Amino acid sequence: MVRERDGDAGGMAVGRNSYEVQVYKVDHWVLDTRFEDEAQARDYGKKLLWSARAEGYRVVRDWQRPDGRHVETELVSEFRGRGADAIAVSPIDEAPDVCHRMEEYYGVESRMVMNRLLRGYTERMVVTPTEIMHNYGELKRLRDKDSLVPSAVGRVAALQADRCGGDGRARRDEIFAVVDAMTERARTASARKDLPQIARTGIRPAYEALGDAPAPEERDFLARVVLSRDLVQMRNWLAKLDFLSELVREDGGLTDRPLVLVDGVIADVLGAPSVVQDLLGTQRNLAEALCSVMDLSRGRLSPAGRSDDDRALQLSELLAFHDLDETRRVLVDLVRRQLRGTPALNRADPGGERDAFDRVLAAASGPDGLFGGPAMAEALVRRYMRFLEAGGAPGRRQAIAEVPARLPDAADRVRFLMALAGSDIGRGHAAEVGDALERLTGDAGAFARFVDRNRPIKDNLEALTRLYRQVAGSALAEPLRGRLADNVDDLLCAYIQNSRVVERLDNPEDVLRLRANRLIQLCAPGTLQSRKALDIVRRRVIDHLRQPNFERRYVADIVDPAMQQRALRDFYALLGQAGFR
Numbered sequence: 001m002v003r004e005r006d007g008d009a010g011g012m013a014v015g016r017n018s019y020e021v022q023v024y025k026v027d028h029w030v031l032d033t034r035f036e037d038e039a040q041a042r043d044y045g046k047k048l049l050w051s052a053r054a055e056g057y058r059v060v061r062d063w064q065r066p067d068g069r070h071v072e073t074e075l076v077s078e079f080r081g082r083g084a085d086a087i088a089v090s091p092i093d094e095a096p097d098v099c100h101r102m103e104e105y106y107g108v109e110s111r112m113v114m115n116r117l118l119r120g121y122t123e124r125m126v127v128t129p130t131e132i133m134h135n136y137g138e139l140k141r142l143r144d145k146d147s148l149v150p151s152a153v154g155r156v157a158a159l160q161a162d163r164c165g166g167d168g169r170a171r172r173d174e175i176f177a178v179v180d181a182m183t184e185r186a187r188t189a190s191a192r193k194d195l196p197q198i199a200r201t202g203i204r205p206a207y208e209a210l211g212d213a214p215a216p217e218e219r220d221f222l223a224r225v226v227l228s229r230d231l232v233q234m235r236n237w238l239a240k241l242d243f244l245s246e247l248v249r250e251d252g253g254l255t256d257r258p259l260v261l262v263d264g265v266i267a268d269v270l271g272a273p274s275v276v277q278d279l280l281g282t283q284r285n286l287a288e289a290l291c292s293v294m295d296l297s298r299g300r301l302s303p304a305g306r307s308d309d310d311r312a313l314q315l316s317e318l319l320a321f322h323d324l325d326e327t328r329r330v331l332v333d334l335v336r337r338q339l340r341g342t343p344a345l346n347r348a349d350p351g352g353e354r355d356a357f358d359r360v361l362a363a364a365s366g367p368d369g370l371f372g373g374p375a376m377a378e379a380l381v382r383r384y385m386r387f388l389e390a391g392g393a394p395g396r397r398q399a400i401a402e403v404p405a406r407l408p409d410a411a412d413r414v415r416f417l418m419a420l421a422g423s424d425i426g427r428g429h430a431a432e433v434g435d436a437l438e439r440l441t442g443d444a445g446a447f448a449r450f451v452d453r454n455r456p457i458k459d460n461l462e463a464l465t466r467l468y469r470q471v472a473g474s475a476l477a478e479p480l481r482g483r484l485a486d487n488v489d490d491l492l493c494a495y496i497q498n499s500r501v502v503e504r505l506d507n508p509e510d511v512l513r514l515r516a517n518r519l520i521q522l523c524a525p526g527t528l529q530s531r532k533a534l535d536i537v538r539r540r541v542i543d544h545l546r547q548p549n550f551e552r553r554y555v556a557d558i559v560d561p562a563m564q565q566r567a568l569r570d571f572y573a574l575l576g577q578a579g580f581r
Contacts (some may be wrong), residue, residue: 017063021045023058023080023125032057042076049078050456056124074236079124087120089151095159098171103217105178106133108267108326112333115271117152117257128268128294134221136190136229139183149179169242188195189225203247205260224260231265237275238311241266250316259322267326276334279312287345287356290335291363294371297331315504335364339379354387357407365412366464374422379427396425400432410449411467414484418474434480441487444494454473457499461528462494468530496533502540511557513567516544520571523578541580 008266019041023032032048035041038061058077064069071481094441096113099105111129115122116190122128132138143149153175161168189195196206206226210219234240247262254262266401269275276293283289295301296312299320306313318324361380364371372379381399388395400420414437420426421433450458450467472485496502505518522528522537544550555564 004115011304017061019075020062021040022058022060023048023054025057033063041446045076045078055079055447086150087124087145089117089148089155090119092116092155092159092360095163096581098160098164099178102178102181103427105119105182106221108264108329111264111268111331112271113547114152115268117155118148119146119273119491120143120438125136125458126237126242126272127232128265128272129523130224130265130268131228131232134186134189134224135181135232136186138182138232139186140342143145143179143183153179186225195222195226195229198226198247202250202251203227203254203258203262207261220257220261223258224265227261228264237269237272238278241269241275241311241315244269245314245318248324253322259324260326263322263324263326265322267330270327270334271330276331279315281312285346285356286338286343287360290338290345293331293335294363297328297335297371332376332416334376336372336375336379339376345383356389357384361403361406365407365409365416366461367411369415369470370419374419374426377416377420378423378425381420381423393429396429397432400425400429401436402463404436410440411463414467415470418471418476430477437480437484438487441484441491444487444490447491447494447498450491451495457501457504460495460499461492461501461522464488464495465527465529465533472530485530486532492528492530492533493536496536502537506540512550513555513557513571516541516554516571517574519544520574520578520580523580524574538580545580 004322016036017038019035019038020031021033021035021041023030031153032054033041033044037043038059041059045059048057057078059075059122060073060310061073063073092113094110099110104110114129114132116456118129122132125138127138132142151173153185157172157175159170160166161171196209198206201209203223207223210226230243231240235242243264244262248259248266256306258393280292280296281291283292292301295363296316299316299318301312302314303313306321312362319327339360344353344358344502345351346352362382364376372375379397384399384403385391385395388398390398400417404416407416417433417440418430419436420454421430421437447464450464455463468485468508471481471488474481476484501522502519505517505522508515519537519541523534523541525536528534528537547553551568558564558567
């Protein structure tokens with residue numbers, strides 16, 4: 001996940017090339033030696049291969065730009081024939097959901113599992129799950145690779161049987177039947193001569209040319225077949241990513257089903273072990289890398305230290321402006337699995353591990369909710385438990401109490417606990433999570449923990465209203481959800497009364513029209529939404545409406561009769577939008 005360069009990289013002369021010889025270890029590339037001369041690097045790599053000291057090698061040219069950043073280009077890669085047969089299925093410890101329809105086997109969850117199980121194969125062959133399942137040549141090559149497919153199918157079937165209590169052998173037979181059907185489907189498609197070519201037409205015209213397909217699923221399948229025909233010609237991850245990124249930008253921005261299809265393959269590319277690492281470049285530690293991945297997923301990766309043509313920045317821009325949901329899902333899963341893994345967040349400074357955890361926790365938290373939802377909340381709790389002496393249930397209870405407490409914003413603590421409630425740990429400790437949420441929100445007098453006195457009142461009202469919507473619309477079980485929504489409503493009312501929000505808006509020194517308009521805008525949809533807080537403002541609006549000669553007083557400062565009528569019409573339109581009848 002994190003590329004931490006040797007110390008000599010920092011002393012490299014600016015603007016000079018160096019040539020890295022990397023060796024293949026199980027499922028990823030590892031730096032072996034660095035040369036200043038390309039020929040020497042190539043000779044050294046061949047000697048490694050001939051002497052059986054490496055399963056494979058590659059030479060990567062590393063150019064340090066004048067701005068200090070590194071640009072890497074693969075020049076050559078080679079494997080020993082004997083080593084090529086030694087690819088094994090990678091271990092996975094989480095059972096994927098059981099697929100019941102063939103189309104589910106093509107889905108993002110299945111492809112993510114494929115990328116993890118077959119990472120040694122996909123990394124070496126530089127091929128995505130989409131290409132494997134939609135290009136007959138690639139699928140046949142994989143199935144001919146000794147026991148790789150049977151081992152992968154057996155592992156998934158065993159995990160699913162353990163989780164669901166079924167028969168592992170029967171489940172294995174079910175999966176094999178689907179694999180056989182997928183193989184035949186790919187073989188049939190490969191024989192077709194009438195399929196369009198994306199390189200000639202672009203992705204949308206190619207997709208539209210498939211409009212005669214008998215069903216939407218078949219049209220999508222054939223579109224992925226067409227897409228895979230181009231992708232299998234590219235044996236470089238970044239070349240695939242560049243090609244797919246250009247498709248997303250096609251004709252000002254891809255939309256609808258063509259975008260969904262391209263998004264799925266970008267997700268596959270980012271699921272390869274080395275791609276995100278290559279995109280992000282050198283990171284100080286794992287914590288920094290995870291924060292960068294979260295920023296990338298949200299489409300707001302920092303441009304600091306990156307050139308305008310940096311691929312990571314370009315991908316961040318795509319994620320900011322396009323609905324690349326499957327790509328985001330893969331990035332979220334990458335962060336989650338790294339948190340659940342064993343590597344230190346700050347390997348160079350073990351004493352700073354908790355500070356590194358806090359940085360990741362803060363990066364994952366925000367007004368829109370916890371990044372990655374329940375699964376991420378559980379991963380953070382499990383990571384934090386490594387700091388504790390207690391294990392098992394006592395350790396989980398301690399982590400449930402301490403992790404949210406490390407967030408300075410009380411609203412972020414509520415959002416974290418709501419996410420945790422939907423996880424396996426949260427369901428197993430539902431009482432503790434519920435108690436923590438009620439303690440956080442139960443004292444209306446403690447509203448100051450949820451607002452920032454340095455921010456405008458409007459911003460604080462919007463922040464508390466957002467929290468109310470999040471609680472009221474959450475997946476928390478009743479009656480807890482209702483109690484928490486009432487608690488946040490009370491917090492909002494306490495803030496309105498303590499800050500004299502209504503009194504400031506309804507300043508008697510202002511003309512009635514301005515006072516009434518400001519109040520009614522608080523009642524408009526999207527502003528205040530909680531029942532008790534709305535009642536406070538609505539009562540003041542109704543007091544104004546009931547006073548004698550309201551309409552005449554409302555337009556008293558307007559001279560033109562036509563403008564008076566327009567102002568009254570606009571006001572009554574606002575009343576209707578705010579729910580006044």
